[in-house]
Amino acid sequence: MDGATGRYDLLVVGGGPAGMAAATTARELGLHVALVDERPSLGGQIYKQPGEGFVVRDHAALGRDHVAGRVLIDATQRSGAHVLLRTSVLTLRDGDVVLHTEGEPVRTVRAGRVLLAPGAHDRPVVFPGWDLPGVLTAGGAQTLVKTQRVAPGERVLFAGSGPLALAFPAQLHGYGVNVVAALEAGPPPAPRDALRLLGAARGNRQLLLDGLRYRAALLRGRVPLRYRRIVVRAEGGDRLAAVVHAAVDSGWRVLPGTEERIEVDTLCLGYGFFPSVELMRVAGCALRYDEDLGGPVVELDEWMRTSVPGVLAAGDGTGVAGALVAVDEGRLAAIGAALDLGRLPLPAARERARPLRARLDRKRVFREALGRLYRVGPGVYDLATADTVVCRCEEVTCAAVDRAAETTADVNVVKGYTRAGMGLCQGRSCQRQVAARVARRHGLRLAEVPTGTPRSPVRPVPASAVADEQLQDGGFFTRDA
Ligand SMILES: Cc1cc2nc3c(=O)[nH]c(=O)nc-3n(C[C@H](O)[C@H](O)[C@H](O)COP(=O)(O)OP(=O)(O)OC[C@H]3O[C@@H](n4cnc5c(N)ncnc54)[C@H](O)[C@@H]3O)c2cc1C
Known part of the structure; x- marks a missing residue:
């Protein structure tokens, strides 16, 4: 934390390969960095660590991925970045990031730059x-x-x-x-x-x-x-x-x-996976649709900046491309942040970025070849029957969604009619299925159906964590009706 301004230079959301690589690179460049992840340990998806109570005596015995993950985790822990685990980012606006650490009240942190590296989730x-x-x-x-x-x-x-x-x-x-x-x-x-x-x-x-x-x-x-x-x-x-x-x-x-x-x-x-774009959406970042990258993905410039000033993004959350791409994108974003904050001159930033860009280009060619081979077929949206539950949180069937879609092509209206997407997962599971049904009913391509309006908080949070303790009415819960 910067003692003079009381804020971080860079706040990184996500402790997977992208976030860890970004945090260590940003520390090498002299930035004050915080790294936030909702899980109990660093590593993200690919480098998930054995849970509490396990003691690993021989890391090599757990395989190459585990060892590669340990190298990144150890480097992050040594880097001097302030690591906040079991901490969810709920929303962000104008450099303010709203965090919730388990068991604590919600709080706001300020940062010069915010890097979103939230990864992806199962389709x-x-x-x-x-x-x-x-x-x-x-x-x-x-x-x-x-x-x-x-x-x-x-x-x-x-x-x-x-x-x-x-x-x-x-x-x-x-x-x-x-x-x-x-x-x-x-x-x-x-x-x-x-x-x-x-x-x-x-x-x-x-x-x-x-x-x-x-x-x-x-x-x-x-x-x-x-x-x-x-x-x-x-x-x-x-x-x-x-x-x-x-x-x-x-x-x-x-x-x-x-x-x-x-x-x-x-x-x-x-x-396959869907990029986790909830935070990009609540921040107002411009998105585009690319089925091979997992659907709606955030628009980025050459330094991994989104369309929202001060907000950068990297890793699977910007399009599913694997851990090696995530690491290089995380590093590139850290260089971009240092450049923007005036901590690295443009020629030096370009020099540092050159090998990263070369590797990323080669990975892109490979990913595109794989994408052609394993393109998701539209038949994946045709497997459900009328009584299949599509939104598990709110127990909404396909028939209910189809009925609502008769009168509207707006997924927000379908959500309002049926409650599909209003539950704990906030539509992470059902939103694309609902959009596919709306698209089919109205003869649209999936990419042409605008995603629903994003809502904060992007993660469930206990009411006690957001309640204002100053506002108390002692009699409220005891008063007889
Ligand atoms: C379920 C799953 C399993 C995978 N398994 C493999 C595998 O076995 N082998 C392989 O090669 N690749 C695997 N992949 C792909 C690979 O993990 C990714 O390409 C790589 O991990 C991407 O790194 P990342 O840093 O972008 O994201 P991730 O590794 O996904 O890390 C993102 C981190 O952000 C955190 N986060 C997200 N939102 C918030 C929030 N609002 N607040 C706080 N923290 C947040 C998450 O807890 C997570 O730790 C898997 C992907 C997924 C989704």
Whole structure:
């Protein structure tokens, strides 16, 4: 904290690879930095740490990702950045950031620059039975094994798409989980796809090798990997008992007569991620729509500045692109912040940024090649039936959303009619599904349906944390009616 002004130079939101890299780089450049994360430990999604009570005696035994994460975490802790854990950012405006640390009242912190690095979250896919106990996202299953060493179930089916749909089942299998099969909605890589990926291999060798390693692990573990198949239904009473899956065409539309049923107690879903853009939206940052990057993504300039003065963004929250991209973007944003604050002259900033930009360009080429291979098909929005619950927080069915969409193409109005998106998750799970139903009803492309009006706080907060203790009426709760 700057003693003269009582504020930080840079406040970083998110302790994942992007936020940690930004905080350490900004400290190297002499900025006063605070790093905020709602989790109990640094690391973000990929580098989730074992939970409280676990003692790690041999970090190497936990694998390459774990070691890479430790290097970033240790550097952040040594950097002199002020790390605030179990602290959620609720909203921000004009350099004021509103924070809530567990068990404390809400407070406001000022910063010269704010860097948003909130990462991404699992893309929910809605089909009959998706809300049964035993159906969980890949990220949820990964959190169980990585932080608690708990297997999500006895017989696990994995269904998803994209590079992580190869990595996740291989990782789960590596942790000793009984993965009975993995379903990929996309096609098997054709020779021309392999050539395209090889063409983009410069600077991305490790990513290619990782892909081969995960495939080999599934083959060794005799985990069948079946392409062009999608989950159509989860069955069970109190909890999951079986999953029905079917073949799909290139748009992920189910091909009639291809259904198969498999008895499992756990279904992990990994159909990709959505960038967490809630804070960018409440801040008023300009967004654009890019399905390959996960949907609405924030507009950035060459120094990772958003359209809102003083607010920068980096990492998966600006478009899902992986941990290595997140690290370089975080560093670039820190350089951008130092430049803006007059702590680094432009030529020096350009010099420092040059190798980062070169690496980011190479990663972009690779990501685009992968994006072509694993593009999400529109059929993913056609799996639900009328009585499928689309908004779990408020228990709103697809039929209710469709009825509301008869009269309006405005998702805010649909929200007002049905309460879909008004619950604890504030629409993180259902908003895109609702938008897809509105788009279909009105013959629009998904990208043409404006997202609902953002609301603060972006995270649930106890009323006691925002209550003004000065305003007390001792008789209010005791007075007889
Ligand atoms: C569920 C999931 C699992 C993944 N697993 C893998 C994997 O196994 N292997 C792999 O290669 N890649 C994985 N990825 C992708 C990879 O993790 C990301 O590319 C990388 O972590 C992005 O880094 P980041 O810093 O942008 O975001 P993240 O790592 O997501 O970090 C963002 C951080 O911001 C915090 N945050 C968000 N909003 C707030 C708020 N309002 N207030 C306070 N804190 C906030 C979050 O708690 C989080 O710690 C996964 C992604 C997800 C979403």
